[in-house]
Amino acid sequence: MDLLSKFYFNYSRIIKTIKIYLLLAGPGLIVMIADNDAGGITTYAATGAKFGYNLIWFLVLLGPVAYFVQEMTVRLGAVTKHGHAEAIFSAFGSFWGWFSLLDLSIVNWLTMVTEFIGMTAALSIFRVPPVITVIIVVFVMLGIVMSGRYWTWEKITMAFCVVNLIYIPAAFLIHPSVSDIFRAGIIPNFPGGLNGELFFFLMANIGTTIAPWMIFFQQSAVVDKQMKEKDIPWGKVDTAVGSFFTVVVAVFVLIVTGTLLFGQNISDAGAAIVAIMPINSYVGVLFAIGLFDAGFLGAICIALTSSWAFGEVFGWAHSLNYKVKEAFWFYIFYFFGLITAGAVVLIPGAPLVLITLFVQVIAVTLLPAALVFLIILLNNEEIMGKYKNTLFDNITNISIVMCIILISTLYGISTLFPNLFG
Amino acid sequence: MKGGTEMVAIESVFGERIGSILRDSTGKIRSINQKYAKPQIKLSRGAKFALLFLRLYLIFLIVLLGYKFWTIVHGGT
Numbered sequence: 001m002d003l004l005s006k007f008y009f010n011y012s013r014i015i016k017t018i019k020i021y022l023l024l025a026g027p028g029l030i031v032m033i034a035d036n037d038a039g040g041i042t043t044y045a046a047t048g049a050k051f052g053y054n055l056i057w058f059l060v061l062l063g064p065v066a067y068f069v070q071e072m073t074v075r076l077g078a079v080t081k082h083g084h085a086e087a088i089f090s091a092f093g094s095f096w097g098w099f100s101l102l103d104l105s106i107v108n109w110l111t112m113v114t115e116f117i118g119m120t121a122a123l124s125i126f127r128v129p130p131v132i133t134v135i136i137v138v139f140v141m142l143g144i145v146m147s148g149r150y151w152t153w154e155k156i157t158m159a160f161c162v163v164n165l166i167y168i169p170a171a172f173l174i175h176p177s178v179s180d181i182f183r184a185g186i187i188p189n190f191p192g193g194l195n196g197e198l199f200f201f202l203m204a205n206i207g208t209t210i211a212p213w214m215i216f217f218q219q220s221a222v223v224d225k226q227m228k229e230k231d232i233p234w235g236k237v238d239t240a241v242g243s244f245f246t247v248v249v250a251v252f253v254l255i256v257t258g259t260l261l262f263g264q265n266i267s268d269a270g271a272a273i274v275a276i277m278p279i280n281s282y283v284g285v286l287f288a289i290g291l292f293d294a295g296f297l298g299a300i301c302i303a304l305t306s307s308w309a310f311g312e313v314f315g316w317a318h319s320l321n322y323k324v325k326e327a328f329w330f331y332i333f334y335f336f337g338l339i340t341a342g343a344v345v346l347i348p349g350a351p352l353v354l355i356t357l358f359v360q361v362i363a364v365t366l367l368p369a370a371l372v373f374l375i376i377l378l379n380n381e382e383i384m385g386k387y388k389n390t391l392f393d394n395i396t397n398i399s400i401v402m403c404i405i406l407i408s409t410l411y412g413i414s415t416l417f418p419n420l421f422g
Numbered sequence: 423m424k425g426g427t428e429m430v431a432i433e434s435v436f437g438e439r440i441g442s443i444l445r446d447s448t449g450k451i452r453s454i455n456q457k458y459a460k461p462q463i464k465l466s467r468g469a470k471f472a473l474l475f476l477r478l479y480l481i482f483l484i485v486l487l488g489y490k491f492w493t494i495v496h497g498g499t
Contacts (some may be wrong), residue, residue, distance in 0.1 A: 092473070094458040099480075172449065207430050314450060365483050376469045405453070405479075416490045 010158030024234040025241070026154040026219035029213050030301065031070060032242025033161040036249045038118020038269060039111070039359070040208040041291050044250045045272040047201050048257030049264045056251050058202060062209040063247035065400050067240055068369065069210055070218055072378050072397065074235035075387045077222030084219040085309035086374050091383070101313055103366040108213050108306045110359045112341035115302070117352055118295035119268030120345055125277070125288040134342035141300050141338055147252040147330065150224050150320040152359065163293040165245070167252040176259040185251075196414075203411035204360075207245075210404055212366040213305045215374060218338025220308035224319050229387065246351070253290075256283060268356075300339065307334040364412030368405040375401060 047055055073084065080087055085104070087326075089097030117268075119137055120130040143154050190198055224252055247364035259270055261281050266272045269291045278286035304320075305329050311318020324331050344350055375397060378389045389397065414420055465473070 030459060089454070089458040091461060091463045093461045094455045096473075097454075097458055209480075361487070365480065369480060372472050372476055376465075376472060377463075378465050379466075409479075409483075413486065416486065 017046040018218050021234065021237065024231055025238045026128035026225060027157065027227075028070065028074065028235060028237075029219050029242040029245070030154065030157050030161060030297075031052050031218045031221070031232060032239065032246040033164050033249070034217075034297040034301040035066065035209065035211065035214060035246050036164060036253075036294055037208075038115045038291060038295035039113075039356070040250070041118070041253055041294045041299070042205045042266075042269040042272075043201075045209045045257045045269050046266045047205060048387070049261035049262070049266040049272065049275075050201060051198070052258040052262045053181050053185035054189055054191040055205070055257065055361050056181065057253060058205060058345070059250045060247055061256065062205065062250075063243045065206075065404075066209050066214075066246060067243040068241050068396050068400055069279070069374070069404075070243070070376050071236050072389075072393075073215055073220055074227075074231055075384065076374070077219040078227045078229055078232050078235060079387050081223055082219075083223055083308050083312040084216040084370070084374075085217070086312035087377060088156050088315055091377055091380070094371065097313065100366065100369060100373070101309055101370075103192065103362065104212060104216060104309055107359060107362045107366055108302045108327055109337060110336060110355055110362060111211070111213065111343055113344050113352070114359055115180075115295040115299035116342045116345040117356070118269060119292050119299070121268070122273065122288040122292035122295065122333045122353075124235045124270070125273055130132065131346055134346060137296065137299070138335075138338050140295075142335060143293030144300065145304070145320060145334060146324055146384050148321065148323040149279055153320045154221075154225070155394075158299070159247075159295050160293055160300075164249055164290065164297065166286050166290040166293070167256060169251055170290070171255045171259075173283050173286070174256065180270050181255060184233060187375055188228065196357060196420075200411075200414055203407050203414065205405050206404065207360060207363070207411050210367065210371075210408075212363055212370050215304050215370045216309055217305040218394050220305065220312070224308070224321065232378045241400045299341070303334050303337045303345040305339075306333070306337055348405060360415045361412045364408050367408050371401045371404060 044059070076087065082090065085097070088100045105300070105336070116134060120133045123133045124130065124316050145153055147153060149169070192198060222235060256276075257266065260283070261272060261275050264275065267274065269287075273284050273288050273291065276287055308318055310316070310333055311330045314329070316329040318330045319327060322330070344355070345352070375389070375394075377383060378397075379394065381388050
């Protein structure tokens with residue numbers, strides 16, 4: 001009887017904890033899974049096709065890196081109740097504020113173009129014309145945000161996050177050798193030696209794991225969700241769960257392409273789908289659905305990031321808790337970003353490859369600044385009070401930030417000068 | 423003739439509206455610049471150094487982009 005009551009007590013406690021988590025989960029989970037956007041899936045697919053399972057260990061390492069960076073935005077948002085753009089203006093003045101805001105809006109818009117490239121490529125497998133894809137996607141994205149409740153948007157978006165896990169059944173369908181995965185992927189190794197090509201892939205994977213929009217998005221989402229200081233531990237759990245899933249999805253994409261396309265050069269995720277279809281059409285279809293979902297999640301989050309940022313700085317009403325007529329400019333900005341990014345994909349002969357490369361270069365100009373601002377703000381006792389970075393936080397975060405700045409800079413340079421690293 | 427007059431009237435209204443939006447935006451940007459004219463936190467020596475590093479880093483990137491542009495213009499890749 002005693003055992004039964006103990007079991008019931010523990011059971012109810014776990015259920016209660018899960019219920020609280022589901023209530024407070026959102027920004028961390030969404031930002032991390034949306035991080036596996038169309039560009040991310042392309043990078044993982046190309047990495048798997050090129051190096052097989054050999055770089056799984058590297059993707060696993062990137063999970064904690066993403067967690068430590070994003071966790072800081074939870075604390076900053078919950079304590080200051082301001083988004084990252086507003087925090088930069090307020091703390092560092094208008095020069096750095098405008099620089100961050102304009103750079104963010106350019107890099108976000110270009111990234112949205114790449115999301116639309118991914119979505120149209122994915123649905124072209126099902127013979128859906130790009131123009132139909134763009135129109136439907138823009139209207140669905142408008143419908144999702146126009147409910148006038150942050151909660152509704154968040155839960156619908158979390159449903160799209162679940163679809164991102166589609167790469168897991170895709171991997172099981174092709175029966176990869178588990179022993180091969182563990183033998184090749186778990187122990188750190190550099191296939192073919194640390195040459196220029198491998199280094200480029202490592203940099204690309206880091207570049208896709210930490211993007212500037214993620215910092216701005218999560219902080220603004222934390223504010224819009226009205227999270228308070230007492231919710232910080234849950235925000236951290238949410239971010240940790242999200243970073244776990246982002247790694248899981250990345251690893252499974254790598255397993256799929258590492259099994260089916262090993263040794264091939266894949267230029268983009270659309271090309272990976274085309275190559276997979278003749279080998280296993282079910283997996284090809286799942287891959288296409290996953291790519292569409294990745295682009296969709298990325299676009300919706302990135303468009304919101306820009307709207308939030310401009311709303312914070314220009315003083316517009318900028319919350320998903322407002323109806324359209326209450327936050328007109330916020331929604332107009334969101335719609336304008338989406339429709340123009342979608343329209344670019346439909347222009348015949350648009351330089352889409354150049355845009356994809358340009359995203360990486362522009363992101364390099366913003367990412368170091370956003371990360372440095374984050375560290376400075378998190379160390380300011382006046383702003384953060386008892387939630388400021390501890391010594392451990394600083395050692396970890398400053399090391400991560402320095403590595404990211406160095407590697408993302410090298411990545412940007414190697415994009416500009418492809419022959420530089422051999 | 424009537425159509426032409428209507429067209430001119432529409433252009434005039436449209437032009438006024440655009441002008442008004444531009445004036446409002448300029449005023450808004452000016453007020454944002456005034457509001458955030460100075461950093462509102464006390465910057466430590468480390469923070470000041472980090473901001474200086476960022477400025478130099480950005481200058482470096484701009485020079486790099488400029489060099490790339492120059493090589494493209496002069497027939498490079």
